[in-house]
């Protein structure tokens with residue numbers, strides 16, 4: 001019977017500077033170190049903290065002047081020599097870099113959703129994000145938390161619980177009354193550094209885009225904007241899917257070396273979760289505040305956009321009748337308006353129709369327009385380019401009217417009508433009027 005020999009662990013050694021060889025190349029060794037054990041002197045030479053070194057040899061390999069070497073003690077040298085002679089396989093190695101990364105990432109836990117508000121009024125997208133956030137939190141086995149910043153906004157914590165959060169981090173102080181980048185970034189980064197969330201979701205709104213970019217830069221992590229799909233892989237990475245290369249491909253982006261993982265999502269992309277009245281959760285009231293004197297931006301007056309008075313918000317509509325290049329001219333949109341009036345809906349447009357000046361820009365549906373999720377979306381004379389589809393394909397029902405039976409819009413349509421829209425649309429409107437008269 002052969003005797004089983006215990007495996008000998010291969011010594012890793014520690015990095016050391018060889019005196020007089022450093023050329024002060026610009027701290028390449030320091031930037032390569034995965035465990036931050038290298039400091040630089042004023043003259044640009046490294047000081048290596050041997051106790052922290054994990055022997056990964058990154059600094060040795062990157063040094064252009066061969067000024068860093070691996071150092072082994074006499075006993076370690078002996079073991080290395082024995083291993084070489086016996087050719088005995090050393091104990092299976094753990095990749096030190098991967099181990100250091102795993103330790104760093106494991107400090108972050110929890111899915112956070114930033115609850116956007118203006119003068120205490122929440123943005124609907126925040127609740128949509130709590131819906132998708134709940135799925136992510138369940139997959140990760142962590143809490144779903146709301147991040148709420150403002151003045152007199154504690155009521156939003158309870159709204160967040162009703163939409164699925166189990167905890168709310170609250171910064172409530174006069175300095176947060178109106179959104180300003182500086183205090184919001186300070187406040188959010190304070191909470192992020194203190195509680196270390198694994199995932200942060202924000203609405204891809206004016207406020208969300210501004211805040212998310214500034215926070216990601218400050219906490220040195222990645223940010224994927226305008227995501228249309230979010231999921232978790234088997235290594236706890238957030239798979240962030242969004243259109244790329246002008247919308248011609250859907251790219252899945254991951255931030256596997258930094259935390260938190262940050263995404264923005266446009267309104268109406270994610271479904272609204274069911275409201276649970278009376279749901280409760282824990283409120284963490286953090287006293288952190290920023291002195292008003294230190295904030296350079298002052299809000300003097302809020303002037304509402306006068307153009308928005310009476311403007312049509314297609315994102316909130318339940319019925320949208322959209323026209324494309326097939327409408328042939330601006331005057332023909334009147335037949336879509338008639339149908340919209342019968343249904344209590346609004347008229348939307350493809351980018352071609354907007355670019356042609358047939359409809360205003362705020363009616364554009366798609367990648368560079370609005371994302372909509374109505375009960376019924378009727379696409380008239382729209383071919384169904386991917387950039388249009390990403391803005392409407394999650395509608396509950398899509399009805400496509402197109403004279404080209406091979407138009408891509410039919411691939412996402414619940415019902416397709418192959419025909420001339422100038423005949424089909426007025427016929428539908430007539431039929432609805434008849435049905436209404438009978439009732």
Ligand SMILES: Cc1cc2nc3c(=O)[nH]c(=O)nc-3n(C[C@H](O)[C@H](O)[C@H](O)COP(=O)(O)OP(=O)(O)OC[C@H]3O[C@@H](n4cnc5c(N)ncnc54)[C@H](O)[C@@H]3O)c2cc1C
Pocket residue numbers: 246247323324325326327349350351352353364365366367368369370380381382383384385386387388391401402403404407419420421422
């Ligand atoms: C970076 C980028 C961003 C973009 N963003 C957007 C965006 O946000 N939204 C958007 O819509 N597009 C966007 N586009 C443009 C997009 O690629 C398409 O060019 C556009 O959607 C086409 O518009 P359309 O379907 O109205 O026109 P067309 O593609 O020309 O289609 C017209 C359709 O009308 C049909 N038709 C014609 N006459 C009739 C009739 N009498 N009856 C029935 N059917 C008829 C035709 O069969 C055809 O299918 C973007 C493109 C890029 C590169």
